[in-house]
Amino acid sequence: MTKKCLRKWMLALVGNILSLVVIAQGTASLSGNVIDKNTLQPQSGATVVLQPGNKGTTTDAAGNFRLTNLAPGSYSLTVSSVNYQPKTISNLVITTGNETVLTIELEAKVNQLDNVVVSGRKNTAKATSLESPLSIQRLTTEDIKANPGGNFDISKVIQSLPGVGGGVGGGGFRNDIIIRGGAPSENVFYLDGIEVPIINHFSTQGSGGGPQGILNVSFIEDVKLSSSAFDARYDNALSSVFQFKQKNGNANRLQGNFRLSGTEAAATFDGPLSKNTTFLASARRSYLQFLFQALDLPIRPNYWDFQLKTTTKINAKTTFNVIGIGAIDEFSFAASKEATPEKLYAINSSPSINQWSYTIGASLRRLTNNGYWNLALSRNTLDNSAEKYEDNQDPQLTEQTLRVQSRETENKLRFDVTNNFDGWKLSYGAVAQLVQFDNSFSQRFRAPQYDANGNLVAPAQIISSFTDANFLRYGAFVQAGKRILNDRLALSAGLRMDANDLQNSESNPLQQLSPRISASYALSNQWNVSASYGIYYKLPSYTQLAYLNAIQSSIVYNPGDYIRSRHVVAGVEYLPSNATRFTLEGFYKKYSNYPVSLLDGVSLANKGTDFGAIGNEPVTQDGKGRAYGIEFLRSKN
Incomplete structure (x- = not known):
């Protein structure tokens, strides 16, 4: 290719990208897919109405709809279908340029009544969801974007929800999610049904928090937070389960956007790859290191992250999804032009970090006559390298206080089935995970102590571990639910068991038998009462499991x-209107078998809100604890 041809090709490519960013200044478009919430079957003939303007359409045989030539603005979308409860999405912001794509789930009317006029959220007294009837909160993309101070960071916005707090020990700038008194490590995250262990840059190994979220808000359709009454399909959760639902790529045309904020630049594109395949892809780059250099700050945080989703409709009943998310993090130091005590503290209080992580997964979903089944295969890796010295600007090996070189990888295979029959909803499944963990760790827990004459009184206390652990984790679950008493009472019960073949852990799944039960009763059209009880188990961090302890x-x-x-x-x-909701909940959590440090007597539940890693120390597992409280929530669409 000649230089002239290459120049023309590059100019054409730049022109196409710019046209994607500033495309169509006049009107906007909205498209989506309507499905049954329980069976995931597409709903043809559903009515879709957009307000204001009363513009509407109906879904085709595949449950798809599309509205074009819309004025940009904020709308309310109502979807209704025969034998289904209508659903309204408020505060739906539609802009020019990129077409908004939605997936809308409708819930069937279990009990049909004569002469009922359907309007709003409820038309008769009926119990709430069979799965997790309480302790549920939801966020949409617009909720995340509109949150003051959230800076489009999903993890930061989550911290503003009732019962959710941020890390105290690491400072308010961190995304340590502490729910109802639990540790940051007690939460699990699922992205389109694939578990994603790392959702923050500069993550604390063995815990999970970090100063900046990885997930791109442009990918997210909604977030569901369960802070109790977890569905039995989710393992290793003690405080919460987060379900992130991603949008599908636009099937009609290629589109994209470019976002520039005070800390980063991000590019997102989506569109069709073929007749039956769509994609979403994004890349984000921070420029904090340049900003901090201009401000003469001694720290240099730097990160990249990437996100990908493809959706292939193999046929009317089979869908194949691929997701990927990855991050590259670097935290280093530089000399300041003007040294101050504050800047020196900033240099020496944190380690230098080189870290990368990724999750990639593929799932195959097949619709059946009464439900569906899912088969998912995924792999995730965290590579964590950190060093800290007494003087990070002038590192001396004899003055090193922390060294971490660790990699943990999980290969997961999940299979689950959901069926609906005679008013029952039944789910069951199993999971197997192959874990590979390598760890080289050294930390000076206590500096050497000298007397007034400079004589050594006590040597430095250093803990170290050079280990690896490869083992198998396995588990299974069953969950069933049904509405009775004219649909006023919803009952749900589940059972889960987990185990592993590590020699210092538990191989018998019956030892981790995890029952849970919940009930919800509709007192009237506006009032519901709910209660739940459950026992949940979590495997300790790999850093703890692989640490070798010298005793006698x-x-x-x-x-x-x-x-x-x-x-x-x-x-x-209490539901006084279609758009307003009040909830009042009381909770009590009792912990046992919690790891406690033998070095300082502090529970690992109270660690993990700082950089580096936790669990790399001798522990005993006799810790106990309680958390209890009352939460009040008022939400308005």
Whole structure:
């Protein structure tokens, strides 16, 4: 290719990208897919109406709809269908340029009544959801974008929800999610049904928080937070389960956007790859290091992240999804032009970090006569390298206080089935995980102590571990629910069991038998009362499981018992209108088998809100704890 041809090709490419960013200044478009919430079957003939303007359409045989030539602005979208409860999406912001794509789930009317006029959220007294009838909160893309101070960071916005707090030890700038008194490590995250262990840059190994979220808000359709009464399909959760639902790519045309904020630049594109395949892709780059250099700050945080989703409609009943998310993080230091005590503290209080992580997964979903099944295969890796010295600007090996070189990888295979029959909803499934963990760790826990004459009184206390652990994790679950008493009472019960073949942990799944039950009763069209009880288990961090402990001249592994938590929750819900909701909940959580440091006597539940890693120390697992409180929430669409 000649230079002239290459120049023409590059100019054409730049022109196409710019046209994607500033496309169509006049009108906007909205498209989507309407499905049954329980069976995921597409709903043809559903009525879709957009207000204001009363512009509407109906879905085709595949449940798809599209509205074009819309004026940009904020709308309310109502979707209704025969034998289904209508659903309204408020505050739907539609802009020019990019077409908004939605997936809308409708819930079937279990009990048909004569002479009922359907309007709003409820047409008769009916219990709430069979799965997790309480302790549920939801966020939409617009909620995240509109949150003051959130800076389009999903993790930061989550911290503003009732019962959710941020990390105290690491400072208010961190995204440590602390729910109802639990540790940051007690939460699990699912992205389109694939577990994603890392959702923050500069993540604390063994915990999960970090100063900046990885997930791109442009990908997210909504976020569901369950802070109790977890569905039995989710393992390793003690405080919460987050379900992030991503949008599908636009099937009609290629589109994109470019976002520039005070800390980063991000580019997002989506569109069709073929007749039956769509994609979403994004890349984000921080420029904090340049900003901090201009401000003469000694720290240099730097990160990249990438996100991808493809959706292939193999046929009317089979869908194949691929997701990917990855991050590259670097935290280093530089000399300041003007040294101050504050700047020197900033240099020496944190380690230098080189970290990368990724999750990639593929799922195959097949619709059946009464439901569907899912088969998912995924792999995730965290590579964590960190160093800290007494003087990070002038590192001396004899003055090193922290060294971490660790990699943990999980290969996961999940299969689950959901069926609906005779008013029952039944789900069951199993999971197997192959874990590969390598760890080289050293930390000076206590500096050497000298007397007034400079004589050594006590040597430095250094803990170190050079280990690897490869083992298998496995588990299974069943969950069933049904509405009775003219649909006023919803009952749901589940059972889960988990185990692993690590020698210092538990291989018998019956030892981690995890029952849970919940009930919701509709007192009237506007009032519901709910309650739940459950026992939940979590495997300790890999850093703890693989740490070799020197006791009385012998080398033994840390204990690896599953951490146990018992939840009791009760609450009341009041729905005065279609758009307003009040909830009042009381909760009680009791912990046992919690790891406690043998070095300082502090529970690991109270660690993990700082950079580096936790669990790399000798522990005992006899910690106990309680958390209880009352939450009040008022939400308005």
